[in-house]
Amino acid sequence: MSRILAIDYGLKRTGIAVTDEMQIIASGLTTIPSETAIAFLTDYFQKEKVGKVLIGEPKQMNGEPSESTPIIEAFVVKFKQAFPEMKLERVDERFTSKMAFQTMIDSGLKKKQRQNKALIDEISATIMLQDYLSRKMF
Incomplete structure:
Protein backbone atom coordinates (compact mmCIF):
# COMPACT_ATOMS: atom_id res chain seq x y z
CA MET A 1 0.00 0.00 0.00
CA ILE A 16 2.88 17.59 7.79
CA ALA A 17 1.87 14.14 9.01
CA VAL A 18 2.00 10.79 7.29
CA THR A 19 0.72 7.26 7.75
CA ASP A 20 2.72 4.07 7.71
CA GLU A 21 2.52 2.04 4.49
CA MET A 22 -0.39 0.00 5.88
CA GLN A 23 -2.33 3.23 6.53
CA ILE A 24 -2.93 2.33 10.18
CA ILE A 25 -0.85 4.80 12.20
CA ALA A 26 -0.62 8.56 11.74
CA SER A 27 2.65 10.19 12.77
CA GLY A 28 3.89 13.74 12.68
CA LEU A 29 6.54 14.14 10.00
CA THR A 30 7.72 17.74 10.24
CA THR A 31 6.82 21.41 10.14
CA ILE A 32 8.25 23.44 7.28
CA PRO A 33 8.12 27.07 6.15
CA SER A 34 5.03 27.31 3.95
CA GLU A 35 6.89 28.82 1.02
CA THR A 36 8.94 25.60 0.76
CA ALA A 37 5.94 23.23 0.76
CA ILE A 38 5.91 22.33 -2.95
CA ALA A 39 9.68 21.73 -3.01
CA PHE A 40 9.49 19.63 0.15
CA LEU A 41 6.62 17.55 -1.25
CA THR A 42 8.39 17.06 -4.58
CA ASP A 43 11.36 15.61 -2.75
CA TYR A 44 9.21 13.52 -0.40
CA PHE A 45 7.09 12.05 -3.21
CA GLN A 46 10.28 10.96 -5.00
CA LYS A 47 11.42 9.06 -1.90
CA GLU A 48 8.13 7.67 -0.57
CA LYS A 49 5.06 6.14 -2.18
CA VAL A 50 2.13 8.42 -1.33
CA GLY A 51 -1.30 7.53 -2.66
CA LYS A 52 -3.36 10.39 -1.28
CA VAL A 53 -2.89 13.82 0.24
CA LYS A 59 -14.18 26.48 8.55
CA GLN A 60 -15.90 28.63 11.09
CA MET A 61 -18.25 27.15 13.67
CA ASN A 62 -21.23 27.74 11.35
CA GLY A 63 -19.55 25.84 8.51
CA GLU A 64 -18.67 28.96 6.52
CA PRO A 65 -15.11 29.34 5.19
CA SER A 66 -12.67 31.00 7.60
CA GLU A 67 -10.51 34.04 6.85
CA SER A 68 -7.54 31.78 6.03
CA THR A 69 -9.47 29.98 3.28
CA PRO A 70 -8.07 32.11 0.38
CA ILE A 71 -4.49 31.33 1.47
CA ILE A 72 -5.17 27.61 1.52
CA GLU A 73 -7.15 27.69 -1.73
CA ALA A 74 -4.15 29.34 -3.44
CA PHE A 75 -1.93 26.55 -2.12
CA VAL A 76 -4.38 23.90 -3.39
CA VAL A 77 -4.15 25.41 -6.89
CA LYS A 78 -0.32 25.28 -6.74
CA PHE A 79 -0.46 21.72 -5.41
CA LYS A 80 -2.73 20.54 -8.24
CA GLN A 81 -0.45 22.19 -10.81
CA ALA A 82 2.66 20.59 -9.32
CA PHE A 83 1.11 17.15 -8.72
CA PRO A 84 -1.80 16.69 -11.16
CA GLU A 85 -1.87 12.91 -10.73
CA MET A 86 -1.98 12.93 -6.92
CA LYS A 87 -5.30 12.15 -5.25
CA LEU A 88 -6.28 15.12 -3.12
CA GLU A 89 -8.98 15.29 -0.48
CA ARG A 90 -10.00 18.28 1.60
CA VAL A 91 -10.82 17.61 5.25
CA ASP A 92 -12.36 19.73 7.98
CA GLU A 93 -9.64 21.02 10.27
CA ARG A 94 -11.81 22.75 12.87
CA PHE A 95 -10.50 22.38 16.42
CA THR A 96 -7.27 20.62 15.40
CA SER A 97 -5.08 23.41 16.82
CA LYS A 98 -6.98 23.39 20.11
CA MET A 99 -6.80 19.61 20.24
CA ALA A 100 -3.07 19.76 19.48
CA PHE A 101 -2.51 22.20 22.32
CA GLN A 102 -4.52 20.00 24.70
CA THR A 103 -2.49 16.98 23.57
CA MET A 104 0.67 18.85 24.46
CA ILE A 105 -0.72 19.60 27.94
CA ASP A 106 -1.85 16.01 28.41
CA SER A 107 1.61 14.81 27.37
CA GLY A 108 3.17 16.80 30.16
CA LEU A 109 5.03 19.29 28.00
CA LYS A 110 6.24 22.34 29.86
CA LYS A 111 4.78 25.77 29.09
CA LYS A 112 7.85 26.80 27.05
CA GLN A 113 7.52 23.65 24.89
CA ARG A 114 3.78 24.29 24.39
CA GLN A 115 4.61 27.70 22.87
CA ASN A 116 6.35 25.95 19.96
CA LYS A 117 3.92 26.79 17.15
CA ALA A 118 5.74 24.47 14.74
CA LEU A 119 4.99 21.53 17.02
CA ILE A 120 1.34 22.58 17.23
CA ASP A 121 1.12 22.59 13.40
CA GLU A 122 2.67 19.13 13.15
CA ILE A 123 0.38 17.71 15.84
CA SER A 124 -2.61 19.36 14.14
CA ALA A 125 -1.77 17.59 10.87
CA THR A 126 -1.41 14.32 12.79
CA ILE A 127 -4.82 14.76 14.47
CA MET A 128 -6.40 15.56 11.11
CA LEU A 129 -4.87 12.43 9.59
CA GLN A 130 -5.78 10.18 12.53
CA ASP A 131 -9.37 11.44 12.41
CA TYR A 132 -9.49 10.62 8.70
CA LEU A 133 -8.15 7.12 9.33
CA SER A 134 -10.69 6.55 12.11
CA ARG A 135 -13.59 7.56 9.85
CA LYS A 136 -12.21 5.47 6.98
CA MET A 137 -12.30 2.31 9.08
CA PHE A 138 -16.05 2.52 9.75
Missing part, protein backbone atom coordinates in the same frame (compact mmCIF):
# COMPACT_ATOMS: atom_id res chain seq x y z
CA SER A 2 0.96 3.62 -0.15
CA ARG A 3 1.05 6.28 2.51
CA ILE A 4 -1.49 9.03 3.13
CA LEU A 5 -0.01 12.44 3.83
CA ALA A 6 -1.84 15.27 5.65
CA ILE A 7 -1.03 18.95 5.30
CA ASP A 8 -2.00 21.65 7.79
CA TYR A 9 -1.12 24.61 5.59
CA GLY A 10 -0.68 28.03 7.14
CA LEU A 11 0.55 31.45 6.14
CA LYS A 12 3.97 30.97 7.78
CA ARG A 13 4.28 27.27 8.67
CA THR A 14 2.93 24.00 7.35
CA GLY A 15 2.54 20.94 9.52
CA LEU A 54 -5.28 15.45 2.70
CA ILE A 55 -5.31 19.23 2.95
CA GLY A 56 -7.08 20.91 5.80
CA GLU A 57 -10.13 22.99 5.01
CA PRO A 58 -10.60 25.70 7.62
Whole structure:
Protein backbone atom coordinates (compact mmCIF):
# COMPACT_ATOMS: atom_id res chain seq x y z
CA MET A 1 0.00 0.00 0.00
CA SER A 2 0.96 3.62 -0.15
CA ARG A 3 1.05 6.28 2.51
CA ILE A 4 -1.49 9.03 3.13
CA LEU A 5 -0.01 12.44 3.83
CA ALA A 6 -1.84 15.27 5.65
CA ILE A 7 -1.03 18.95 5.30
CA ASP A 8 -2.00 21.65 7.79
CA TYR A 9 -1.12 24.61 5.59
CA GLY A 10 -0.68 28.03 7.14
CA LEU A 11 0.55 31.45 6.14
CA LYS A 12 3.97 30.97 7.78
CA ARG A 13 4.28 27.27 8.67
CA THR A 14 2.93 24.00 7.35
CA GLY A 15 2.54 20.94 9.52
CA ILE A 16 2.88 17.59 7.79
CA ALA A 17 1.87 14.14 9.01
CA VAL A 18 2.00 10.79 7.29
CA THR A 19 0.72 7.26 7.75
CA ASP A 20 2.72 4.07 7.71
CA GLU A 21 2.52 2.04 4.49
CA MET A 22 -0.39 0.00 5.88
CA GLN A 23 -2.33 3.23 6.53
CA ILE A 24 -2.93 2.33 10.18
CA ILE A 25 -0.85 4.80 12.20
CA ALA A 26 -0.62 8.56 11.74
CA SER A 27 2.65 10.19 12.77
CA GLY A 28 3.89 13.74 12.68
CA LEU A 29 6.54 14.14 10.00
CA THR A 30 7.72 17.74 10.24
CA THR A 31 6.82 21.41 10.14
CA ILE A 32 8.25 23.44 7.28
CA PRO A 33 8.12 27.07 6.15
CA SER A 34 5.03 27.31 3.95
CA GLU A 35 6.89 28.82 1.02
CA THR A 36 8.94 25.60 0.76
CA ALA A 37 5.94 23.23 0.76
CA ILE A 38 5.91 22.33 -2.95
CA ALA A 39 9.68 21.73 -3.01
CA PHE A 40 9.49 19.63 0.15
CA LEU A 41 6.62 17.55 -1.25
CA THR A 42 8.39 17.06 -4.58
CA ASP A 43 11.36 15.61 -2.75
CA TYR A 44 9.21 13.52 -0.40
CA PHE A 45 7.09 12.05 -3.21
CA GLN A 46 10.28 10.96 -5.00
CA LYS A 47 11.42 9.06 -1.90
CA GLU A 48 8.13 7.67 -0.57
CA LYS A 49 5.06 6.14 -2.18
CA VAL A 50 2.13 8.42 -1.33
CA GLY A 51 -1.30 7.53 -2.66
CA LYS A 52 -3.36 10.39 -1.28
CA VAL A 53 -2.89 13.82 0.24
CA LEU A 54 -5.28 15.45 2.70
CA ILE A 55 -5.31 19.23 2.95
CA GLY A 56 -7.08 20.91 5.80
CA GLU A 57 -10.13 22.99 5.01
CA PRO A 58 -10.60 25.70 7.62
CA LYS A 59 -14.18 26.48 8.55
CA GLN A 60 -15.90 28.63 11.09
CA MET A 61 -18.25 27.15 13.67
CA ASN A 62 -21.23 27.74 11.35
CA GLY A 63 -19.55 25.84 8.51
CA GLU A 64 -18.67 28.96 6.52
CA PRO A 65 -15.11 29.34 5.19
CA SER A 66 -12.67 31.00 7.60
CA GLU A 67 -10.51 34.04 6.85
CA SER A 68 -7.54 31.78 6.03
CA THR A 69 -9.47 29.98 3.28
CA PRO A 70 -8.07 32.11 0.38
CA ILE A 71 -4.49 31.33 1.47
CA ILE A 72 -5.17 27.61 1.52
CA GLU A 73 -7.15 27.69 -1.73
CA ALA A 74 -4.15 29.34 -3.44
CA PHE A 75 -1.93 26.55 -2.12
CA VAL A 76 -4.38 23.90 -3.39
CA VAL A 77 -4.15 25.41 -6.89
CA LYS A 78 -0.32 25.28 -6.74
CA PHE A 79 -0.46 21.72 -5.41
CA LYS A 80 -2.73 20.54 -8.24
CA GLN A 81 -0.45 22.19 -10.81
CA ALA A 82 2.66 20.59 -9.32
CA PHE A 83 1.11 17.15 -8.72
CA PRO A 84 -1.80 16.69 -11.16
CA GLU A 85 -1.87 12.91 -10.73
CA MET A 86 -1.98 12.93 -6.92
CA LYS A 87 -5.30 12.15 -5.25
CA LEU A 88 -6.28 15.12 -3.12
CA GLU A 89 -8.98 15.29 -0.48
CA ARG A 90 -10.00 18.28 1.60
CA VAL A 91 -10.82 17.61 5.25
CA ASP A 92 -12.36 19.73 7.98
CA GLU A 93 -9.64 21.02 10.27
CA ARG A 94 -11.81 22.75 12.87
CA PHE A 95 -10.50 22.38 16.42
CA THR A 96 -7.27 20.62 15.40
CA SER A 97 -5.08 23.41 16.82
CA LYS A 98 -6.98 23.39 20.11
CA MET A 99 -6.80 19.61 20.24
CA ALA A 100 -3.07 19.76 19.48
CA PHE A 101 -2.51 22.20 22.32
CA GLN A 102 -4.52 20.00 24.70
CA THR A 103 -2.49 16.98 23.57
CA MET A 104 0.67 18.85 24.46
CA ILE A 105 -0.72 19.60 27.94
CA ASP A 106 -1.85 16.01 28.41
CA SER A 107 1.61 14.81 27.37
CA GLY A 108 3.17 16.80 30.16
CA LEU A 109 5.03 19.29 28.00
CA LYS A 110 6.24 22.34 29.86
CA LYS A 111 4.78 25.77 29.09
CA LYS A 112 7.85 26.80 27.05
CA GLN A 113 7.52 23.65 24.89
CA ARG A 114 3.78 24.29 24.39
CA GLN A 115 4.61 27.70 22.87
CA ASN A 116 6.35 25.95 19.96
CA LYS A 117 3.92 26.79 17.15
CA ALA A 118 5.74 24.47 14.74
CA LEU A 119 4.99 21.53 17.02
CA ILE A 120 1.34 22.58 17.23
CA ASP A 121 1.12 22.59 13.40
CA GLU A 122 2.67 19.13 13.15
CA ILE A 123 0.38 17.71 15.84
CA SER A 124 -2.61 19.36 14.14
CA ALA A 125 -1.77 17.59 10.87
CA THR A 126 -1.41 14.32 12.79
CA ILE A 127 -4.82 14.76 14.47
CA MET A 128 -6.40 15.56 11.11
CA LEU A 129 -4.87 12.43 9.59
CA GLN A 130 -5.78 10.18 12.53
CA ASP A 131 -9.37 11.44 12.41
CA TYR A 132 -9.49 10.62 8.70
CA LEU A 133 -8.15 7.12 9.33
CA SER A 134 -10.69 6.55 12.11
CA ARG A 135 -13.59 7.56 9.85
CA LYS A 136 -12.21 5.47 6.98
CA MET A 137 -12.30 2.31 9.08
CA PHE A 138 -16.05 2.52 9.75
